[in-house]
Amino acid sequence: MKFTLKVWRQTANPKDTGRFRTYEASDISPDTSFLEMLDIVNERLIERGDDPIAFDHDCREGICGTCGCVVNGFAHGHQEGTTLCQLHMRSFDDGQIIWIEPWRARAFPVITDLMVDRSAFDRIIQAGGFISIRTGSPPDGNAIPIPKDDADLAFEAAACIGCGACVASCPNASAMLFVSAKITQLGLVPQGQPERWDRVRTMVAAMEEAGFGACTNNGECEAACPKEIPMDLIARLNRDLACSLLKK
Amino acid sequence: MATAALKFYSTTIGKKMVMAVTGLLLALFLLGHALGNLQLLGGPQQLDGYAAKLHGLPALVWAVRLGLLLALGLHVLSAIGLWLRNRSSRPVRYQVQRFRETTYAARTMIWGGPIIALFLVYHLLHFTTGQVHGSFEKGHVYANVVAGFKVWWVSLVYIGANLTLAFHLYHGMWSWLQTLGMGHPKYNRWRPIFAAAFAGVVGGINIFLPLVVLLGIRR
Structure with missing residues (x-):
């Protein structure tokens, strides 16, 4: 599968107010989880010499509460009762544009990219x-x-x-x-x-x-x-x- | 106790509870007001007689007026406090934000408030004190109402404002049990039905009466 990602990028520099960057994610298996898809994109970014996208994750089995981004306007993505790590790419349409943003709240300041405090x-x-x-x-x-x-x-x-x-x-x-x-x-x-x-x-x-x-x-x-x-x-x-x- | 109450009011939950109680009082008044005004259908003697009867009890009229003013003041004061806080709680907004459960009524509560407040000022100047009414005569309620609603744009203002009011009432009447901590799985499924019925009755009557005059059923 192939996706166009619009990812929020923000460095740890407090003066950086952040921006969206567009990435193409091609050759993604429908069985990859959302976070694995980001891993694959990151490996390609690292090969290119770019900074990988920072995101929170830990258990990847939906029980730790570490992961989470707003995906196409839904916290943890569109699938109900599911953490982001348990969301799979097969539930998206091939060729879909996916907006990925960090949690937005005054009480949750952005650390880097998709990670919030x-x-x-x-x-x-x-x-x-x-x-x-x-x-x-x-x-x-x-x-x-x-x-x-x-x-x-x-x-x-x-x-x-x-x-x-x-x-x-x-x-x-x-x-x-x-x-x-x-x-x-x-x-x-x-x-x-x-x-x-x-x-x-x-x-x-x-x-x-x-x-x-x-x-x-x-x-x-x-x-x-x-x-x-x-x-x-x-x-x-x-x-x-x-x-x-x-x-x- | 007084400091504990003030401390409680300083929390958002305390302000919400004040909004729920005052909102409920205002809503009950609106229901009584709407049902009373249905007497327009009974003709001039019926409606003017009802008004005269109410004004024959000045103590009651002023107690209700002061009570409503106090409730409205607290309702608005709490709303402003909560609105300011909520406005600053998400300084950077989402590029894409989709909703699953919230209703139009819930998301427009804060805009319904000022619209209804402006309408209330107009309504009082129109039918209670008569400054913005072309042919106001104190005590002749039926004649005032019919003459007022005969102007099409006045009726339109009333209809629009009461649509807004109905949405505001819907979310309010659904919310108050939740806010006061009295929601219960046993009757929670009835809450949206009750809220829709309440908002429908109050909003419906208030929209029906100008239509009755506009369509010439009462003249």
């Missing part, structure tokens, strides 16, 4: 602090009873890999889906109760401090999320923050 997410997680659990030898399985529905929903929330697609796809670059997943994951299970109300306050404060936008209930986040985390969790975050007002 997502440490704002780390700061939110750090702001959540610790949870009080007994450490030491492993506890017995099912020693703490947890209702099945709560365990299921907490697990669904825990599937968040922190890739940032919710922020990238949100018209307001809001991080509410990410934060709501973390709040739900810990807030639904007994182990998360002792710090529950402080945690929602400090994590929301860190989210706002980082410069993410506000939620306007567009739902683009849940549509873009590779783990298909539902925006119902945002209602849960809103509820927890409101309840925290009434708690010490």
